[in-house]
Amino acid sequence: MNAAPQSRFAIRKFEIADIADALKIEHQSFPTPWSSAMFVLELSKSASICLAATEDDVLIGYLVAARYAQVWHVMNVSVDPANRRAGIGSSLIHELFRLADGERTHYTLEVRVSNVAAIRMYEQCGFRSAGTRPGYYADNREDALIMWRSTDDNFVPPNATNPTEWKGHR
Numbered sequence: 221m222n223a224a225p226q227s228r229f230a231i232r233k234f235e236i237a238d239i240a241d242a243l244k245i246e247h248q249s250f251p252t253p254w255s256s257a258m259f260v261l262e263l264s265k266s267a268s269i270c271l272a273a274t275e276d277d278v279l280i281g282y283l284v285a286a287r288y289a290q291v292w293h294v295m296n297v298s299v300d301p302a303n304r305r306a307g308i309g310s311s312l313i314h315e316l317f318r319l320a321d322g323e324r325t326h327y328t329l330e331v332r333v334s335n336v337a338a339i340r341m342y343e344q345c346g347f348r349s350a351g352t353r354p355g356y357y358a359d360n361r362e363d364a365l366i367m368w369r370s371t372d373d374n375f376v377p378p379n380a381t382n383p384t385e386w387k388g389h390r
C-alpha cells in the first residue's frame with residue numbers, strides 16, 4: 221500500500237537571499253507580482269514580520285506582514301503551486317499569530333473577491349469579512365474584500381458594514 225504524500229516543511233525568517241526564489245512563486249501566483257524592490261522595502265521595516273516556508277531548504281511559500289499603528293497588515297501570502305493545499309499558507313498565518321498576538325492585536329488584509337482559495341484559508345484562520353473596497357485592483361478593477369481578525373472579542377473593524385455582528389465574535 222502506498223503512503224499518502226506528506227509535506228514536511230519548516231518555517232523560518234524570510235531573508236533577502238530568498239527574494240529571487242520568491243519572485244518565481246510571485247509570477248506563478250499573481251497577475252501583478254511584487255518586484256524585488258517591494259520585498260526589500262518590506263524586509264527593511266522594523267515593524268514587519270516576513271516568514272519563509274521551506275522544504276529541503278527550498279522556498280515553497282512566504283508571508284509578509286507589516287504593522288501600522290496597532291494593526292498588522294497581511295501584505296502577501298503565497299505558496300508554490302506544486303505545494304498548495306498542504307497546510308503551508310495557513311501555517312504561515314498561524315506562525316504570524318504566534319509571533320504577534322497580544323491582548324489586543326488586530327490584523328487586516330485585502331483579497332480579491334474572486335480568490336475563493338485565499339478567502340477560505342483566511343476564514344479558516346479566524347479572519348472575517350468587513351466590507352469591500354470597490355475597484356481596488358488596478359489591473360481589472362476587481363473589488364477587494366476587507367478581512368479582519370482580532371484577539372479582542374470587543375473589537376469592531378472601522379469599516380465594518382455590520383458592526384453589531386462583530387461584538388462578542390472572534
Ligand SMILES: CC(C)(COP(=O)(O)OP(=O)(O)OC[C@H]1O[C@@H](n2cnc3c(N)ncnc32)[C@H](O)[C@@H]1OP(=O)(O)O)[C@@H](O)C(=O)NCCC(=O)NCCS
Nearest residue numbers: 249297298299304305306307308309310331337338340341
Ligand atoms: C491562497 C494560498 C496562499 C493558500 O495556500 P495553501 O498552502 O494552499 O493553503 P492551505 O493548504 O493552508 O489551506 C488552508 C485552507 O484554505 C482553504 N483552501 C485552500 N486552497 C483552496 C482552494 N483551492 N479551494 C478552496 N479552498 C481552499 C481550505 O479551507 C484549506 O483547508 P483544507 O485543505 O483543510 O480544506 C495559495 O492558494 C496561493 O498561494 N494562492 C496564490 C496567491 C494568493 O492568492 N495569495 C493570497 C493573496 S490575498
